[in-house]
Amino acid sequence: MRSPSFVIGIAGGTGAGKTTVARTVADHVGEAITRIPVDNYYEDLSHLELTEREQVNYDHPDAFEWDLLREHLETLLEGQPIEMPQYDFEIHNRTDDRVTVESSDVIVLEGIFALYDDAILEMLDLCLYVMTDADVRILRRIERDVVERGRDLEGVMEQYLETVKPMHERFVEPTTKNADVIIPEGANQVAVELLIEKIEAERSSDSGAGATAETAVERERQDELTFSDSTN
Numbered sequence: 001m002r003s004p005s006f007v008i009g010i011a012g013g014t015g016a017g018k019t020t021v022a023r024t025v026a027d028h029v030g031e032a033i034t035r036i037p038v039d040n041y042y043e044d045l046s047h048l049e050l051t052e053r054e055q056v057n058y059d060h061p062d063a064f065e066w067d068l069l070r071e072h073l074e075t076l077l078e079g080q081p082i083e084m085p086q087y088d089f090e091i092h093n094r095t096d097d098r099v100t101v102e103s104s105d106v107i108v109l110e111g112i113f114a115l116y117d118d119a120i121l122e123m124l125d126l127c128l129y130v131m132t133d134a135d136v137r138i139l140r141r142i143e144r145d146v147v148e149r150g151r152d153l154e155g156v157m158e159q160y161l162e163t164v165k166p167m168h169e170r171f172v173e174p175t176t177k178n179a180d181v182i183i184p185e186g187a188n189q190v191a192v193e194l195l196i197e198k199i200e201a202e203r204s205s206d207s208g209a210g211a212t213a214e215t216a217v218e219r220e221r222q223d224e225l226t227f228s229d230s231t232n
């Protein structure tokens, strides 16, 4: 199995458009991309009742199982598959399922804390931060949480004011300093096209480097053959 040639981190506040950027890019690049949502690495909270899990601060870095995420990224970087946990926002917990995720040419790590952990930052080749105004993000989040994540409006508003907003300001937004590129307003067409171009360029330069190395090895072998031929 071939090791990835390019690892991208996409961070940003809730509702900024991280998943949309990652999915759009993945749709264009196809099977060569492995997408890793950081949300799947929320701690297993099976030991808590649902009512207790509803009270957890999911916007604090301590809510995530960092060791497992680091280990899985390292495994993918070695070209090996992982058994990725799956997360269910309706029950505020992991499901019992694990999905086998193969490594591929490009790894995209996406989530509010994609640019937070030092060890993970070391593994990233390109760090993106999706920057979208807070008012746009909360409007998107209300719609998404009610429609897709089984929440009610009152709960979404309360959670936003109590944890999402203060944790965003304290932990998420400061990670802009780790970004190489800031993408405004989520999946904007120009930014996504540039990202796709960059990925294609990295992939072809990587396979080009491979081809050059092969050629050099082949040339050396030819020289050895020529040398042995002349001595025989």
Ligand SMILES: Nc1ncnc2c1ncn2[C@@H]1O[C@H](COP(=O)(O)OP(=O)(O)O)[C@@H](O)[C@H]1O
Residues within 6 Å of the ligand: 012, 013, 014, 015, 016, 017, 018, 019, 020, 021, 140, 141, 144, 185, 186, 187, 188
């Ligand atoms: N550029 C955009 N313009 C309009 N809506 C967008 C844009 N990017 C994302 N959205 C919408 O906003 C919502 C949140 O986007 P999502 O990608 O899930 O955000 P995140 O992963 O950052 O939480 C989704 O309903 C998505 O369709």
Ligand SMILES: Nc1ccn([C@@H]2O[C@H](COP(=O)(O)O)[C@@H](O)[C@H]2O)c(=O)n1
Residues within 6 Å of the ligand: 013, 014, 015, 018, 019, 039, 042, 058, 059, 088, 089, 091, 092, 093, 111, 112, 164
């Ligand atoms: N049980 C949970 C777990 C997480 N959240 C919220 O999800 C947000 C991160 O996901 P995005 O796709 O929006 O980046 C984060 O802000 C958590 O508040 C939740 O509501 N419930």
